[in-house]
Amino acid sequence: MSRIHPTAIVDPKAELDESVVVGPYAVIGAGVRIAAGSSIGPHSIVEGPTTIGRDNTIYGHAAIGTAPQDMKYRGEPTELVIGDRNTIREFCHFNRGTTQDGGVTRIGDDNWIMAYVHIAHDVQLGSRCILANNATLAGHVHVGDWVIVGGLTGIHQFCHVGAHAMTGFQSHVSQDVPPFMMVSGNPLGVHGFNIEGLRRRGFSRERIGLVKQMHRLLYRDGLTLDKAREAITALAGQVDGGDADVALVLDFLAASTRGIAR
Known part of the structure; x- marks a missing residue:
């Protein structure tokens, strides 16, 4: 039995492991590579160049590997790289990189990314992070391992968030957040460290x-x-x-x- 729904569109230049599941009305473009055990939900779009690792679950209506929302972008062949075992929920939006940075937006392993999360061009997201609903990471943001980003949090472009840090609900992150720290609010304040x-x-x-x-x-x-x-x-x-x-x-x-x- 085919694992690609008959209503899905998969470009002949896409490379999918035979175990990959593609749901109804999904669109997989040229230059996309998806490794074993991953699944693409209904109505999702994956554009290339994008590499998706093993055992990722991407839910419906996601837009993955789309062109960066950067007015300087002129169609250069930048890419998105996603690691292994990530859960990416409904309506998430991940952009490819730009030549103004390293050209790669990168997602690590074992991340739990909830609905409507936006990851902009050139973001570097570590592993084992939790991004709650509607978290928004602007261009060139770096997030370390084990970070928790609260719902409706916005992180300003070029900001870095250190490993094991945590942002509260609706935080406005406009400066770097050191490792281990807990922050929240607008203006942003530090409220202890992530002891739990x-x-x-x-x-x-x-x-x-x-x-x-x-x-x-x-x-x-x-x-x-x-x-x-x-x-x-x-x-x-x-x-x-x-x-x-x-x-x-x-x-x-x-x-x-x-x-x-x-």
Whole structure:
């Protein structure tokens, strides 16, 4: 039995594993590659160049791999790359990259992406993230692993959100959000760190205490950013397994170009 519904349209230049399921009235364009175990829901559109990995589930009415919403775009052969085991719900909209950046919009693995999420050109989304309904990521946004983006949150172009961070409902993210931090509101405010998420991911009590110290140095002790970075650097070597957490924060702060939410 064919796994491609008879009402679907699949371009001859698309490459689909024989196990891929394509629902009614879906349209798969040239330059699309879809690996084993993935499914495309009814009325969805997938345009190329787009690569979709294994065991992804894309629900109905999604628009995947469409041209970037960038007025400078002139049809250059940029692409969208999606990893493995992602769940992408109804009416999501993912754009390809632009030549003004690396030319690739990239989605990692094991993400849970709810309905109406927009991922714009050149976004780099990590793995094991949750994007709630109507989250909107503008062009060139970078999101680390294990991030939770609350419903109706908007993230301004070029902003970075660090690993394990969390944004609340209807957050207006216009500056970089350091790893582990919890933010919400408009204007954006930092309201602690993601302690429950770290517990669920198996962080030890000592590592959680280290993250708490970094939060305090950045947001509670009245230090300048440079002094806070010095104090965070001094935390290295104090907690088993914690040096990677310290390095994650320091590297993020060093790379920030929009300034951090404070």
